[in-house]
Amino acid sequence: MEIVRWFSFICVVIATFVLLDLSNNVDGRAHFHKKKTDHTHTKKGSPVSPSPPEYLSPAAPTIPSDPYNNPNPDPCVFDVTSYGAVGDGSSDDTEAFTSAWKEACAVESAILLAPADYQFTITSTIFSGPCKPGLVFQLDGVLMPPNGPDCWPEGDSKKQWLIFYRVDNMTLTGSGTIEGNGEQWWELPCKPHRGPNGMTLPGPCDSPALIRFFISSNVEVTGLRIQNSPQFHMKFDGCTGVLIQDISIDSPALSPNTDGIHIQDTKGVGIYNSMITNGDDCVSIGPGCSEVAIENITCQHGHGISIGSLGVHHSQACVSNIYVNNVFIKNSDNGVRIKTWQGGMGSVAGIRFENVEMDNVKNCIIIDQYYCFTKGCQNETSAVYITDVSYKNIKGTYDVQTPPIHFACSDSVACTNITLSEVELLPKEGVLVDDPFCWNAYGILETITIPPISCLQDGEPVTLSESVNYDC
Known part of the structure; x- marks a missing residue:
């Protein structure tokens, strides 16, 4: 009888330790989530000054160095290298980006990550919504299109490259660079000042805008360096609630039609704290625009x-x-x-x-x-x-x-x-x-x-x- 009582006591102690260990493991699997962005606007009739959204933590979520071997990767981060992106500057990484986008789009507060120290090349691509709120496209490396019209895929649009369509509450950010590889496009005979006496010459003239947001709302672009676009660097068509801040746009003074930021049929826009050096309009405002604030920016050339x-x-x-x-x-x-x-x-x-x-x-x-x-x-x-x-x-x-x-x-x-x-x-x-x-x-x-x-x-x-x- 005494042996039975001792055996029961030992079983209780073991069970207690097991429960404590399970509790600690549950706490260790908790993840940081970005709070939902809230773009607020001033009262009707006054120029808009959108308040900056509640942003990511001062340090971005830690990404495992080898996600394939990590048994518990963060389910909120979708690293394009985990989907097969090579990032060597020449391989076509389009499929990896579209696959990562598709899965990130379905998760609230997700982060599509293009990590630093890689040079990703993708062809003309539409990243479509609607997506779950709070999606972040975080570029810390370099992202670029094929190098010039001769390398452009035959079936791809030559009017636009990186397109975000019907997205809501999304942020395009990071410490990286969007490189447009525009030099060969600028040299097309149809471009201004390429012919004799400043005249243009006949021939194909379509050139892609680098980044386009189309029929989207509550979007933010921040922190990036955008350079050498074949044509417009950024376009916003049919959008509401746009916040652009802390970016740099850089192209040569004689690069034709390289508007920095172009908005059209877009309402509720804030453009702040940015440097734009280019060959055309620094900021151009087309028909259908209202409630636009442009503050603390520098425009050179153009x-x-x-x-x-x-x-x-x-x-x-x-x-x-x-x-x-x-x-x-x-x-x-x-x-x-x-x-x-x-x-x-x-x-x-x-x-x-x-x-x-x-x-x-x-x-x-x-x-x-x-x-x-x-x-x-x-x-x-x-x-x-x-x-x-x-x-x-x-x-x-x-x-x-x-x-x-x-x-x-x-x-x-x-x-x-x-x-x-x-x-x-x-x-x-x-x-x-x-x-x-x-x-x-x-x-x-x-x-x-x-x-x-x-x-x-x-x-x-x-x-x-x-x-x-x-x-x-």
Whole structure:
């Protein structure tokens, strides 16, 4: 009987230790999850300044050095090397990326990881949603397309490369580089200045935009270096709730059509704390955009910050509530520009340019309602209506080849309510050019300007053409 009691006691002790060990193992399998991103916006009618989302922890989740041999890999991290990506700069890793995307897309707060010290090459690819919320595409290595048009797969689109379609609450981030391999595309005969006397030559001309977000919402792009795009570096079409911050875009000054960031039919955009050096518009804002804030960015070379071109082929274009603040523009063909085609419809309203510093810029402040690729464009009676545009604390130097201020408004539809305050623009070299150009432009000067502006008309025009449809 005594032996039975001792045996029972030993069994209880063993069971207790087993339970404690199991409890510790359960605690050890707990994983970090990213909280759901919340892009909030200001009240209706004011420029948007999206609050940065709650981001990943200061240190990204630890990825096992050899995921194949790790018995318990983090189920929230989908490392493309685990799906067969080679990352040697020449192998086609497209299938590995699409497989990792498919599985990450189905998991909340998942991370698709392209790790550092690899150079991944993928062909033109659409990463489609909808996905579970909180998806992060984390690029810490290098990601690039095939090298030039001769290496481009025959069946792939030559108009776009990395496409995110119908994604919501997604982040594209990392410490890596998206390399566009654009040099051979820039040399196509059809590109500007490739032919004699600056003329273009016949031949194929399609070139891919590097990154495109299409019909997506609450998306963030942060931390990346994006360079040498064949055409536009980033495009946002039909999106709502876009946050771009802490990125760099870098292409040569003579790389054609390499807009830095282009948005179209997109609402609720914040572009912050970024450096853009390229060969075309630093930021371009197309039709259908509203509630856009651009702050603390530097633009070098290129064509400055542009609203437009708008109204091409007699189309309607509506742009409103654009806020540009604390921007440095250097060695550019334009500073802050609004450009429209004759014959368009719609309106541009509620535009604020504030605290802009310029260094050696040709057209510092420009409204051009006669935008045209050639000299043969005919005069049209209708135009996009431009109103409520303010320029405050715009200072710096300009290239004396062109007047620093140029308001060329439509013959039939005047520009109204233009306001200038604390505008001081001096020549980079040579003598002061004191002849700003105005045509059918109405507004006020709140302070004395340098150079003096005497051509801006007081008040408002008696009538606006009733035949023009400028309602939006």
